[in-house]
Every structure is written in C-alpha cells, then in structure tokens.
Amino acid sequence: MHTADTVEAVKAPAIQVVEERKPDPDRAILESLRHTVYACSSVQRIHGGFLNATYRGSLIKPLQNGMRTVIIKHSEEKDSKAPQLTLSLTRCLTEQAILRGLGSTPSQQVQHKQITIQVPQLYQYLPDEHTQIFEDFSKNGTLHEFLTVGAGERIIASTAVALGEALGSWLSRFHAWSKTQVDTDLWSTVEQNSNGFDKNLRDFRINKLLAIQAQCKSEQLGHYAALMHSREFGRKDTIVHGDFSTRNILIQNPSSIDKEKNTSLAVIDWEACCLGDYTRDLAEIVADLYMQTILYGSQIAHSLIQGFISAYPPLDEEAAYRTVAQIGENFFYWNT
Ligand SMILES: Nc1ncnc2c1ncn2[C@@H]1O[C@H](COP(=O)(O)OP(=O)(O)O)[C@@H](O)[C@H]1O
Numbered sequence: 001m002h003t004a005d006t007v008e009a010v011k012a013p014a015i016q017v018v019e020e021r022k023p024d025p026d027r028a029i030l031e032s033l034r035h036t037v038y039a040c041s042s043v044q045r046i047h048g049g050f051l052n053a054t055y056r057g058s059l060i061k062p063l064q065n066g067m068r069t070v071i072i073k074h075s076e077e078k079d080s081k082a083p084q085l086t087l088s089l090t091r092c093l094t095e096q097a098i099l100r101g102l103g104s105t106p107s108q109q110v111q112h113k114q115i116t117i118q119v120p121q122l123y124q125y126l127p128d129e130h131t132q133i134f135e136d137f138s139k140n141g142t143l144h145e146f147l148t149v150g151a152g153e154r155i156i157a158s159t160a161v162a163l164g165e166a167l168g169s170w171l172s173r174f175h176a177w178s179k180t181q182v183d184t185d186l187w188s189t190v191e192q193n194s195n196g197f198d199k200n201l202r203d204f205r206i207n208k209l210l211a212i213q214a215q216c217k218s219e220q221l222g223h224y225a226a227l228m229h230s231r232e233f234g235r236k237d238t239i240v241h242g243d244f245s246t247r248n249i250l251i252q253n254p255s256s257i258d259k260e261k262n263t264s265l266a267v268i269d270w271e272a273c274c275l276g277d278y279t280r281d282l283a284e285i286v287a288d289l290y291m292q293t294i295l296y297g298s299q300i301a302h303s304l305i306q307g308f309i310s311a312y313p314p315l316d317e318e319a320a321y322r323t324v325a326q327i328g329e330n331f332f333y334w335n336t
C-alpha cells in the first residue's frame, strides 16, 4: 500500500509566466541620445500625436548657449494598432532639411512691433532613429491654447491685430524666399515629401470626405468630394509650410503681450512642408482662426484674421478665389 509519504507527487508541469515586455519608449529615446552632446538625464513626454512622440529632455550638460533643455521629436512610419495606415518618413527628413535651410534666411527671425517670429533651430537629426532635436522654444504653449483659454479677456484688439500682422508679414517673407531662392537639394527633398507624407495626408482626407458623404447622403457633397479628389488647387511652385495652424505656433511670454514688452512666436512642425500653392498656408490659418470665432466665440481670433490679411501682400482675384475655396475645404477636415 502506498502511504501518503510514499505516493510520488504527480508533478504539474511548471507554468511559465511569460511577461510581455513592452519596449520603453522613454528609455529608447534616452539611449539614442547617449553618445551625443544632447545626452539627457531624463525626458518628459509632452505630446503624443499619432506616429510622432515629442519630448522635453533635461540635458546632462547645458549647451554653449546656456540652454538646459531640448525638444526631441521621434517619428514612426507605422503603428501596430492601425496597420492599414502609413505615414511616410519623408516627413522628418523634410522637417529637418527645411529647418536647416531656413537658418540663414530672412524668415528665420522677423520683428513686427513688439512681436518677434522665429523658427526653432534644428540641433541634430538622427536619421536611423528618425529623431530630431530642436531648440526648446517655450513652455508657454501654443497660440491655439492662448486664444481658446480665456485670451479674449486678456488682450486688447489692437494687440491681436498686431499678432495677426506679424504672422502675415512672416508668412509673406517665407513665401517670397521659397518661390525664388531655394537650393536644388532642399527643393528635391521637399518634393519627395509632396509625393510621400503629403500624399498620405491627402488620401486620408479624401477618405474622410467620402465617409462624410456616405453618412449624409448628400449628392452635392459627393460632387465636391469627387472634385477634390480629381484636382488640386493652383501650381506647385512654392514651398509651403503645409500645416500652418495656431496649433503649430508657439507663444512665449503671453502675459506681457499688452505691455509693449517683447513677445515671441515660433512656427514649428514643418513635417507637412511640401511643394504647393502659397494660398494653402493662407487658407489653413484663416480657416483655423475662423473656426475659433465660431466654436469659442473668440473676437480676438477675428482681429488676428484682420491683421493677418492686411499684412500679407494683396491677392489677385484668382488667388483670392483659390484661398476661399480651400478655406471651405479646411472646414471639412476640422477635427483631423
Ligand atoms: N521647438 C519647440 N519648443 C517647445 N515646444 C515644442 C517645440 N517643438 C514642439 N514642441 C511641443 O511639442 C508639441 C508637438 O510638436 P509638433 O512638432 O507640433 O509635433 P506633431 O507633428 O506631433 O504635431 C507642440 O505642440 C509643442 O507643445
């Protein structure tokens, strides 16, 4: 007889607990910078758009210009959660190239009254990691946040007009440069982005239009979507920013803006930069500001539009038509 002592215990097969180790993106970013002068002791994620992650990194050693932090933007082409979507990495190649190109041009820094508009400096591009390192411009936030979080009570109309004028004046200088003085290497890099990331963006938008059309069964909208699909406005003879909205404009010292003290704006996020019709940038910012007057009742946004239009050189009738048509188009893409 077997006693309890003598019975050989039936050994259950050992359960192997396999822990799914998710890669730690913050650690990967720290690691990629380790051998550069931008090595950081810590990074803080400040923005996690789709297929991009942006961080503020605290440098182990301050830079020669005294800066102790940098902005790190890392891009991916695909996301396992949405395998059907591809966003070409031509976007970061182009963003770093245009930032380098703008470094020595009149639009690098424009002064209008007490407002300075600039483009952040690109410190380094790590091509294998698709990571860019920029000058840290501001912790104060975007112009969008400034305008939508109670700025109506904070600034007077003439200041808002001046902000708009500064933006119009900066954009006209940028377009004047981009139409005539761009070197061929930069031009062809930007052209690749027109056929890469910008094409992905256009396809995405057309699908959105078609989805709206299917939902509201409007014949007129169907015609409109087909028209948008088949034609593009204007010529592709200018380098455009491509995503010129208040979400991509940073503002520094907003609290001092009515006190004649210097306020700075920075135009960021050049990943949609491509060859296009210059009216695309005009339409994007006007549509964006106009939506703020509608959604948030912002009078200040209205004054910005006035200032912006008055400072950008006058448009002929054809260009004005193209601008208005694209403003309308932008309303369809609002929440994307
Ligand atoms: N040079 C910069 N200085 C300070 N903050 C920045 C800078 N560049 C980007 N940011 C911050 O990171 C956010 C995302 O950057 P952005 O280039 O617009 O990326 P995305 O293409 O994902 O929108 C911005 O809204 C801003 O808060």
Ligand SMILES: [Mg+2]
Pocket: 247, 248, 269
């Ligand atoms: Mg952005």
